[in-house]
Amino acid sequence: MKNNKLWGGRFQEKASEILDLFNASLPFDKKLYKQDILGSKIHSQMLSHCGILTQEESKQICQGLDQIQAEIEKGEFTFDISDEDIHMAVEKRLIEIIGEVGKKLHTARSRNDQVALDFRLFVLDSNRQIRVLLLELIQTLLNIADSHTTTILPGMTHLQHAQPVNFGFLMCAYACMFVRDFERLSDSFKRNNYCPLGSAALAGTPYKTDRFYTAKALGFTAPTLNATDSVSDRDFALDFLYDLSLIAMHISRMAEELVLWSSYEFRFITLSDSYSTGSSIMPQKKNPDVPELLRGKSGRVYGNLFSLLTIMKGLPLAYNKDTQEDKEGVFDSFETLEISLKILNDLLKTMQINPKEMKEACQKGHLTATDLADFLVQSCNIPFREAHHITGKAVTYAESLNKDLSQLSAQELCSVDSRIPPKAHNALDLEASMNSRDSYGGTSTKATQTQIQSLLAWLQIAKSGECNER
Ligand code: ARG
Helix, strand or coil, X not given: CCCCCCCHHHCCCCCCHXXXXXXXXXXXXXXXXXXXXXXXXXXXXXXXXCCCCCHHHHHHHHHHHHHHHHHHHCCCCCCCHHHCCHHHHHHHHHHHHHHHHHHHCCCCCCHHHHHHHHHHHHHHHHHHHHHHHHHHXXXXXXXXXXXXXCCEEEXXXXXXXXXXXXXXXXXXXXXXXXXXXXXXXXXXXXXXXXXXXXXXXXXXXXXXXXXXXXXXXXXCCEECCCHHHHHHCCHHHHHHHXXXXXXXXXXXXXXXXXXXXXXCCCCCEECCHHHCECCCCCCCCXXXXXXHHHHHXXXXXXXXHXXXXXXXXXXXXXXXXXXXXXXXXXXXXXXXXXXXXXXXXXXXXXXXXXXXXXXXXXXXXXXXXXXXXXXXXXXXXXXXXXXXXXXXXXXXXXXXCCCCHHHCCHHHHHCCCCCCCHHHHXXXXXXXXXXXXXXXXXXXXXXXXXXXXXXXXXXXXXXXXXXXXX
């Protein structure tokens, strides 16, 4: 029995059913139908522009492709696994609809450059969508930051109380991470915005095509330079997976903080009921499942990066079927980040911020110890190492009274060491401490407002066009 595949000319026997199951990418690459149809339309227009097809033929092909897109979108298209992939499913249907002319579409291209194009278009579109979500998240962080530049809480190192900071300052820290993520995606976009279509199987084509026409019509900067590299290059997907991994890592850090801050030990924030879950056994519980899941999702996102790195490792030049394994991980990472960014944004918008609890926490951990040492250096001309030592004694004394350093009276403080003058007591004030860190990038209310202004200015520029490269 003859093989009925589009490529079946040299085959005597039919493909086995299990081969279809193993070989086909259609169940997942049907997601690329829009990119596939767009690429084919532009390809046929290029062929007619170069006199390889007539205008009428290209028009018929484009109309047929539009019909196929409509059928898919209305759910009327039959995806048949024996068609193997989206490229052949669309081409087969095109021939059914427009007949012989449909058989001309595949002139001067191959599925190798076709899939490289479709997948690249998908990755670049997704790159843009993630950047839009990042901008929304950054806006939310800055809104919160702007209302909390005087909301004081313990800044930590090693998760131990360190120095007083304001909550807006911490929100700006996260905004800075997401700004870098945005810029990393913009860089990847620019690096990868080149069109592989027209590379054909691996070596280019004898037809007098115009790859620059195709590249321009599809919104690319230019065609890719080398046909063999173009059909096997998946760096664009790896760049994207890496960019998404870093976003996932940043989200997981913030999520961890949200879990801690919402616990009874901290109570710095209260997560809204609509983003919390209950326990099936403990009726009193309100669990932070949402930030925990946000934290956990990083695992699969890193996994997808490592999976593709491993698939690509050791592949000889040009197309190998191994690369068919490139898509599902990218789809998964994209969808994971898409929902994670949306839900993190909502979680932040709806959470309650508890300044009273934050302030109370500042009464523990001797947060102003560095300020006392700095005061002794600046006002009493005591060398820092010595000032550090005197302050250490004051901390021990406060602890012996079961007090925080900031709770010592001026008299108690002076009793620690004869070199401590009474006005050193002012250095123990939490607000004064926070506002004294007024260096560029510091935590004072003023320095935090400067950061918010810079980030808002960046946001303005990013919103006004960075995402419109194609
Ligand atoms: N389904 C294939 C993939 O996703 C398309 C390219 C197939 N090319 C080939 N020569 N078998 O990679």
